[in-house]
Amino acid sequence: MRQVLRTGLVSAIALSGLASLAWLLPAPRPVTAKPMGGESAQAIAAATIAPLPPLTPREHWPDSPLTDDLLWQGDASAAQLRLLTAIAHSLSYLDTPAAAEAYANYPIEGVTRDRVRRSLQRFRTLVLTSASSAELQTAVQQEFQLYQSIGNDGEGKVHFTGYFEPTYAASRVPTAEYRYPLYRRPANLDEWVLPHPTRMELEGKDGLQSASGPLKGLELVWMRDRLEAFLVQVQGSARLRLTDGSFMSVGYAGRTEYDYVSLGRELINDGQVPAEGMTLERLLDFFAANPAALDDYIPRNDRFVFFRETAGGPPTGTFSVPVTAGRSIATDKAIMPPGALALITLDWPIPDADDTWQAMPISRYVLNQDTGGAIQGPGRVDIYVGSGDAAGAQAGQVNTDGQLFFLLLKQ
CATH class of the missing domain: 2.40.240.50 (Barwin-like endoglucanases)
Known part of the structure; x- marks a missing residue:
């Protein structure tokens, strides 16, 4: 488009x-046992995990491009800084009473606030000590468990938009x-x-x-x-x-x-x-x-x-932490772990010199730091693209299907 x-x-x-x-x-309908309209967050979560949980463990890494190769290409320091900044914001959120409440009765077995926090801390260390995207990906595959969203169809198809x-x-x-x-x-x-x-x-x-x-x-x-x-x-x-x-x-x-x-x-x-x-x-x-x-x-x-x-600062998501361009996503907070590390795969719009857009397959680490009224169920993700008209033009091109995974340290 x-x-x-x-x-x-x-x-x-x-x-x-x-x-x-x-x-x-x-919004695409999630795979649920009953309608979601009008219930409380707890009821929505309960409805969404029956008969299928919104996240399922996955043994194998997705068949996708090398994960986040831009962290060591071009202006790598800026790309790494944005990722590390987003991680810091999530760790700040996880120390709040709101996070404690959100994870107190979390409906997905094995997903706890402590595990999410430890996963972010370890991932941050790996980003700082890895010499390349391939080295980082190898370490993550060895130490982390993937949890894939079941998506709109129960088989992992997630629809992405941009904001x-x-x-x-x-x-x-x-x-x-x-x-x-x-x-x-x-x-x-x-x-x-x-x-x-x-x-x-x-x-x-x-x-x-x-x-x-x-x-x-x-x-x-x-x-x-x-x-x-x-x-x-x-x-x-x-x-x-x-x-x-x-x-x-x-x-x-x-x-x-x-x-x-x-x-x-x-x-x-x-x-x-x-x-x-x-x-x-x-x-x-x-x-x-x-x-x-x-x-x-x-x-x-x-x-x-x-x-x-907000005194000119970056926009703030619904978890009361700033969102970071290209590194923050919005999901359904009733079922997806707030503040957690995620991996997304999709076709990303890249502008050409002649004012057209080309879709490039990407695999990128992001943080779950926002939600939205129209972002409901396990099959919807909104990606924060940035501020200003150029970001708006690019955000308008994000309207595609892909996959969503959450990364947690192996227990």
């Missing part, structure tokens, strides 16, 4: 909206042009009674009525387009270009407890756009021609995301 550039508002959204196709594409940190125009004060807020996390969010207020109750049908509800006074920054503000909630972070020329970054700070509802899927269900060939471009064309329809479709997604200013 070739990146399509458009002008004006739609162009800005097209580049940033491609940050993740996950919110647009229907990135977009840049939008915004204002620190409301104006006639900048009217749609992003909000800080309410101080008493943990005390809100379930079910939480719906999106309609929080911001109104038109997205402008928050002053009369619990979000009053929590406005962090204002955006000029409602769809852009919604896309930032879907992505969970953004880089904002303010009206005075300075930049501001915002990251995920919490959300209401509702299932994610895909805007694209709702349009398909209503017969507004065809399911076949559904693209972001087609969705944007629909709302450009029917702007009033936003008042109908956006309130259907009751999940509401809150933000904090």
Whole structure:
């Protein structure tokens, strides 16, 4: 697929909206014994491992290119630094009470917080002491056990998309042009009674009525387009270009407890756009021609995301650690081990000089450091590509099947 550039508002959204196709594409159904809609995380996990566990031990290394040869090619020091930085962030997460809680009753036998931590520490040592990708791979094969995701089909097929940190125009004060807020996390969010207020109750049908509800006074920054503000909630972070020329970054700070509802899927269900060939471009064309329809479709997604200013630092995933370009992935946190070391194999888009894209098979070490509303089941992975328009263009090309493995020290 070739990146399509458009002008004006739609162009800005097209580049940033491609940050993740996950919110647009229907999620593949996992292999489960019962539907997953509406259950708690524990119920989802229990459903997903019956009759097949989401991860299964594998004895043999996947038939793929040499794993992570870029760690010792070209600017190897930068590639290694990104990987080591991502490992450090995962180790930091594993020392938190949130990690202890996540692993307390983990549904996959043999996957414990201590084993994940020891695996990361040992892998870090191997990266620092290995002289080549081949040497690292040999050591990992000797010391680590592979656990493969069963994927969408029970046989390991995982669908990959890409996401990135977009840049939008915004204002620190409301104006006639900048009217749609992003909000800080309410101080008493943990005390809100379930079910939480719906999106309609929080911001109104038109997205402008928050002053009369619990979000009053929590406005962090204002955006000029409602769809852009919604896309930032879907992505969970953004880089904002303010009206005075300075930049501001915002990251995920919490959300209401509702299932994610895909805007694209709702349009398909209503017969507004065809399911076949559904693209972001087609969705944007629909709302450009029917702007009033936003008042109908956006309130259907009751999940509401809150933000904090991140002082220009890297975007933060839902495990409250920064994500690293090319090294952080998002999976279903109910079934995949948070913070753990993983190996992904897929066709990766590489830009050519003539503005086309070539798919190159890769095998890469990554860290499981994020999740997403549309990333559900053992057959979905979202890869964080980076920040800015170039990362957005590349992220938009990631829409392919591959394989996902987690690596743990042999017991």
